[in-house]
Amino acid sequence: MLLPGRERCARLAAALYLDCFFFLPPGRCELSALLRFPRCLVHRLDIIKYRNPSSFPPGPWPLPFLGNVFTEIDFRNVNKLAEVYGAIFSLRVGSEKIIIVSGYKMVKEALITQIDSFVDRPNVPLFHKVFKGIGTILSNGYLWRMHRKFAVSHLRTFGDGKKSLELRIQQECVHLCNAFRAEKGPFNPMVTLNSAVSNIISCLIFGQRFDYHDEYYQQILRLDTECIQLIGSPRAQLYNVCPWLLEYLPGPHQTIFSNYKQITDFLRGEIIKHREDWDPSNPRDLIDNYLTEMEKKKSDPEAGFNIEGLVVTCLDLIEAGTETATTTLRWGLLFMMKFPEIQEKVQAEIDRVIGQSRQPCLADRVDMPYTEAVIHEMQRFGDVVPLGFPKKAVKDTKLGDYFIPKGTSITVNLSSVLHDPNEWETPDTFNPGHFLNENGQFRKRDAFLPFSAGKRACLGEQLARQELFLYFTSLLQQFTISKCPGEEPSLEGEIWFTYAPAPYQKE
Numbered sequence: 001m002l003l004p005g006r007e008r009c010a011r012l013a014a015a016l017y018l019d020c021f022f023f024l025p026p027g028r029c030e031l032s033a034l035l036r037f038p039r040c041l042v043h044r045l046d047i048i049k050y051r052n053p054s055s056f057p058p059g060p061w062p063l064p065f066l067g068n069v070f071t072e073i074d075f076r077n078v079n080k081l082a083e084v085y086g087a088i089f090s091l092r093v094g095s096e097k098i099i100i101v102s103g104y105k106m107v108k109e110a111l112i113t114q115i116d117s118f119v120d121r122p123n124v125p126l127f128h129k130v131f132k133g134i135g136t137i138l139s140n141g142y143l144w145r146m147h148r149k150f151a152v153s154h155l156r157t158f159g160d161g162k163k164s165l166e167l168r169i170q171q172e173c174v175h176l177c178n179a180f181r182a183e184k185g186p187f188n189p190m191v192t193l194n195s196a197v198s199n200i201i202s203c204l205i206f207g208q209r210f211d212y213h214d215e216y217y218q219q220i221l222r223l224d225t226e227c228i229q230l231i232g233s234p235r236a237q238l239y240n241v242c243p244w245l246l247e248y249l250p251g252p253h254q255t256i257f258s259n260y261k262q263i264t265d266f267l268r269g270e271i272i273k274h275r276e277d278w279d280p281s282n283p284r285d286l287i288d289n290y291l292t293e294m295e296k297k298k299s300d301p302e303a304g305f306n307i308e309g310l311v312v313t314c315l316d317l318i319e320a321g322t323e324t325a326t327t328t329l330r331w332g333l334l335f336m337m338k339f340p341e342i343q344e345k346v347q348a349e350i351d352r353v354i355g356q357s358r359q360p361c362l363a364d365r366v367d368m369p370y371t372e373a374v375i376h377e378m379q380r381f382g383d384v385v386p387l388g389f390p391k392k393a394v395k396d397t398k399l400g401d402y403f404i405p406k407g408t409s410i411t412v413n414l415s416s417v418l419h420d421p422n423e424w425e426t427p428d429t430f431n432p433g434h435f436l437n438e439n440g441q442f443r444k445r446d447a448f449l450p451f452s453a454g455k456r457a458c459l460g461e462q463l464a465r466q467e468l469f470l471y472f473t474s475l476l477q478q479f480t481i482s483k484c485p486g487e488e489p490s491l492e493g494e495i496w497f498t499y500a501p502a503p504y505q506k507e
C-alpha cells in the first residue's frame with residue numbers, strides 16, 4: 001500500500017517515539033528483553049483504552065496515547081488519506097476520535113439524508129477557550145437553537161428588511177471603489193476588501209460602519225486576520241491535544257488567546273455604549289435587539305441570552321461573516337488576473353445589462369447568468385472553508401458501511417465535494433461553464449456546497465451572496481484587474497483556518 005509522505009513520516013515518528021521511551025542498549029540481551037515488556041504494555045493499554053467498535057472506519061496507525069498527532073489535518077493531506085483509506089476514514093488526535101467524510105455522495109448522506117445525526121459541535125479546546133460553547137457557531141442544543149433563530153431573524157429583518165441591506169452594501173461599494181481609485185500604483189487589496197466586507201457586519205451589529213483609516217478598528221481587523229491565519233497552523237492545533245500543558249507554554253495559541261481578548265474587550269466596550277442609550281422601542285442593530293431578547297428571556301436562563309452570550313454572538317458574526325467573504329473576493333480578483341478573457345466577458349455583460357451610469361443592484365442578477373456563473377465558480381474553485389466547521393454525532397449512527405458511535409467528531413471535507421470528479425466536468429480547472437447550460441443560462445449544481453448543508457449550514461449564505469455579487473460587479477464595472485508588472489501570482493493558496501490566496505504582490 002502506498003502511503004502519503006506525511007503518513008510515512010508519522011509511522012517513522014511513531015517508531016522513534018517508542019524507541020526513545022524504551023531505549024534498548026545494544027548487546028544487553030537480558031535487559032532488552034526486560035525493557036521490551038513495558039513497550040508491549042504501552043501498546044496493550046493503548047489498544048484497550050482506545051479500542052474501536054466493530055465496523056468503525058479505518059485510518060492511519062495511531063501512536064500509543066498520542067494518536068495521529070503527526071498527521072496534519074488540512075484538506076490536502078486529508079484528500080491524500082481519503083485516496084488510501086476511502087470516503088470515510090478515522091484519525092485519533094490525543095484521545096479524540098475524528099471521522100473524515102469525503103465526496104459528494106457520502107457528505108450528502110451525512111448532512112442531508114441523516115439531517116439529525118451530526119448537528120452538534122464537539123468541544124475543540126482551542127475554540128472552546130474563546131467561544132465557551134455559547135453564542136451560535138460553537139454552541140449546542142436548546143441554547144444553539146435559540147441563538148440561531150435570533151441571528152436568522154435579525155438578518156432577515158435588519159433595518160427595513162432586504163432592501164435596506166442591499167442599500168448598505170451599495171453604499172459600501174462606493175467607499176470600496178473610491179479606496180481602489182485612491183491607490184496610485186499596484187497594491188494589495190486585502191485590507192481594503194476586508195474593511196468593506198466587515199463594515200456590513202458592523203452595520204448589522206453596531207448600526208454603523210467604520211472609516212477605512214480608523215486605526216482602532218483596523219487594529220481589530222488585523223488581530224482577527226492573524227487569529228484566522230494561526231488557527232490553521234499545526235503548532236496551534238497541538239493545543240487541542242494537551243491543553244492542560246500548553247496553557248502554560250508559549251506558542252501561537254497564546255497569540256490567538258491574547259488577540260481574542262483584545263477583540264472581545266472592543267465588543268464589550270461597544271455593548272456598554274449601547275446600553276447607555278438603549279431604547280427598546282427603537283432598536284438600531286443586533287446589540288439592541290439582543291438586549292431586548294435578554295429582557296424577554298429573563299425567566300429562561302437555559303436559552304443563554306446574557307452579556308457573555310451577546311459578546312460571543314457578535315464575535316461569531318465577525319468571525320464567520322468577514323474572513324470568508326473577503327477571502328472569496330480575493331480569490332475572485334486573482335482569477336480575473338489569471339484569466340483575462342473571463343474578466344472581459346464579465347465586463348461585457350456588466351456593460352450590456354448595467355452600463356456605466358448606475359450602480360449594480362441585486363435585481364440585475366437574473367439578467368447576468370455569466371457573472372453569476374463566474375461568482376459560483378470563484379466559490380467552488382476558491383474552496384474557502386475546505387473542511388467546514390467540526391461536528392459530532394448526537395446518536396449512534398450508521399454512515400455508509402460504517403458504525404459511528406454517539407459523541408464521535410465528524411469533519412466534512414467540503415473541498416472534496418467542490419472538486420468531486422463524479423460531479424464536475426473539469427474539477428481542477430477554473431471553468432464558469434460548470435454553472436451554465438447549453439443556452440448560456442445559469443444552472444444550479446447539487447454539489448455546490450461552499451456553505452455546507454443541513455441544520456448547521458451557514459446562516460449568512462444569502463447575505464454573503466448579495467455581498468459577493470455587488471462588490472464583484474461594482475469593482476469590475478469600474479476597474480480592470482491585472483497582475484503587477486513582472487509578477488505571476490500563484491493559484492496555490494495558503495492554509496489558514498480558511499484557504500486563502502497568497503498575497504498577489506510580493507510584500
Ligand code: HEM
Pocket residue numbers: 136137138148151316317320321322324325328384385388389390391450451452453455456457458459460461463464
Ligand atoms: C462566502 C462567504 C461564506 C462562506 C463560504 C461561509 C461558509 C460557512 C460554512 C462552511 C459554515 C459551516 C457549516 C457547517 O458546520 O456545516 C458556516 C457556518 C456559519 N456561517 Fe458562514 N459562510 C460565509 C459567510 C457568512 C456570513 C456573511 C455570515 C454572517 C452574517 C455567516 C455566518 C455563519 C454562522 C453564524 C455559521 C454557524 C452556523 C451554525 O453553527 O448554526 N457566514 N459558514
